[in-house]
Amino acid sequence: MTLVFFGLLVGLQVKHYIADYLLQPSWILRGKGDMTKAGGYAHAGIHAAFSLVVLLAFGTPLWLVATLCVGEFALHYCLDFAKVHYSAGVDPDQHATRYWGLHGLDQLFHQLTYAAMIFAAVRVEGLG
DSSP, X not given: OXXXXXXXXXXXXXXXHIIIIISOOHHHHHHTTOTTSSHHHHHHHHHHHHHHHHHHHTTXXXXXXXXHHHHHHHHHXXXXXXXXXXXXXXXXXXXXXXXXXXXXXXXXXXXXXXXXHHHHHHHHTTOO
16 A cells, blocks of 8 residues: 555656646647637646556556546636636745645645546545
């Protein structure tokens, strides 16, 4: 159990860093708040695809991987879409506390998503 839990935790953290901080060109960033643009969908898809790899690597059953990845795609898209709108116009130089508070809230929601995914994977495997 410990190896699976730790592997999923580290794997999802690394994938989050890569997908959120290294794989976001400007067209993705510009598209996250507009349902008619591909950016937000591509970003959520990158997250779901990388999660698929992590979950499969630690033996999560395929049916659960599919369920979790579809759920993550939808939730990640919605969280990012909401962040664009609730943080619009918040200048980090003028309102640093608010800017970082909103950024942190967004990241917290993503981390809680991973906690739920890990819980589901470990629980289904009979490890939790």
